[in-house]
Amino acid sequence: MxxxxxxxxxxxxxxxxxxxxxxxxxxxxxxxxxxxxxxxxxxxxxxxxxxxxxxxxxxxxxxxxxxxxxxxxxxxxxxxxGAADVLEDAIARRLHVLGRGLAALRWREAALRLVQECPPAERPNRLRLVGAVTAPPSTASLVRFWRSWLPPRMPARSVTAFLERAVPHPPDDPRQGQVLAFARLHAFVTQLRGGSSACRPRAHSAAGARESSVLYTGLAQAYDLAGGEMRRGAAPRSGEALDGFVDAYASAYGAHDTPAFRRGLGGRLAADPRIDRYWDLTTEVITAPGRPPEPTPGSAHDWLVDALNANLGATLEEGWARSSLSPTTCSEGQAH
Incomplete structure (x- = not known):
């Protein structure tokens, strides 16, 4: 040649x-x-x-x-x-693009089968739900919801940390049930976002920038501890997770963790609006087939509230027991 x-x-x-x-x-x-x-x-x-x-x-x-x-x-x-590093980077970028493409195809396939295999009467609703979600799905609507729900003066770093826990990452190879759950989650936050302020906990109304940062940093740690307890199958109970949960609110309010504060906190949390639907759907999205439900900030919060109520009940019973065994009570009982 x-x-x-x-x-x-x-x-x-x-x-x-x-x-x-x-x-x-x-x-x-x-x-x-x-x-x-x-x-x-x-x-x-x-x-x-x-x-x-x-x-x-x-x-x-x-x-x-x-x-x-x-x-x-x-x-x-x-x-x-030298071309080794450039070649490696180029291949990594291409693999990322291909991965996104494959994930999109898997989501489209699961969505199509979801519509195809449901009863005919349900198809219009299923089609509307899954048709409103991109493939692969974007979590932008969930992020917008939480940004409008969180305290307005909350520091950006705290917001980012909360979003990492609260916004589920859709699986690349989803089951049909996960596709449907994510589509319902998107529809839920889209419908709710305009009135998201109505479902804010009362702690937000008193939280400035410092207080909200303290509150959500402490809650994140408490949720992680509670999540570990939940994975072990532990019932709601007193311990490090509950103490951190209460301390997060006490620090944000500038108060101390006392029995009186715990009683007041229990009442405030019981009266707060709830968005259980969000957390139920999130659990469906992130839990792998055949695995126990993965803890979410919502389910960890509920576990901790139940632990607080159990603690308050135990404290009340203990108080009654002490009262019934006091010398005055005993002597009065003997007099009767």
Whole structure:
């Protein structure tokens, strides 16, 4: 192929050697990926021996579906003496794109089967629900809901930390039930977001920037501890998780953790509005088939409220017991 007197070959010979068309070689040359060594007196392109190996590399990269800009970056780095990192980054980016594409296909397939296999009378509603969700699904509507629900002066870092716990990450390979649960979750927050202030806990009304940061940092730690208890199957009870839960509210209110504070907190939490539907659907989205339900901030909160109520009940019973065993009570009982 390179047997000419100057060691160069024509575009046709290079194309034939590489098993591609002349048009393909010309395309890569015109875009600066495959440099020509010179032109003949008749204006024909001529290529050096290195062009064959370079063309083979270009074809391999394109065979992996890497876009031309990525191919150019890899070739430029190779010309500079090193292309390993650039190649690795390009492949990682391409794998990410392919992963998103595969996830989208899996969600579309599950959504289609969800509509196909449901009773005919339910199809219009199912179609409306799943048709409102992108594939792969976006969590933007959930994020918007929580941003409007959280205290308005809450620090950005605390907001981000809360969103990481409160917004479920849809699985890449979902079951039909997970697709339906996420679609219902999207519909729920979309309908509720306009009135999200109505479902805020009363703690928000008194929370400034510092207080909300203290409150939600403490709650996050308490929810993590409660989640560990829930995974072990423990019933709601006193302990480190409950103490951290109460302390989060006490610190935000500038109060101390006393029996009186716990009684008042129990009453406030019982009167707070609830969004159980959100957490129930979130559990359906994130729980893998055949696995116990994964704790969420909502279910951990309920566990801790139940633990607080159990603690208050135990404290009250203990108080009654002490009262009945006091010397005054005993002597009065004996007098009767």
């Amino acid at each position: 390179f047997s000419s007197h100057d060691g160069l070959c024509t575009i046709g010979a290079l194309a034939e050697h590489a098993g591609v068309s002349v048009k393909t070689v010309r395309f890569y040359t015109d875009r600066g990926l495959l440099p020509e060594a010179s032109r003949s007196t008749g204006g024909h392109r001529r290529y050096a021996p290195a062009a064959a190996e370079r063309l083979s590399l270009i074809r391999s990269l394109r065979g992996l579906d890497l876009p031309l800009p990525e191919v150019r970056r890899i070739l430029d780095e190779q010309d500079a003496g």
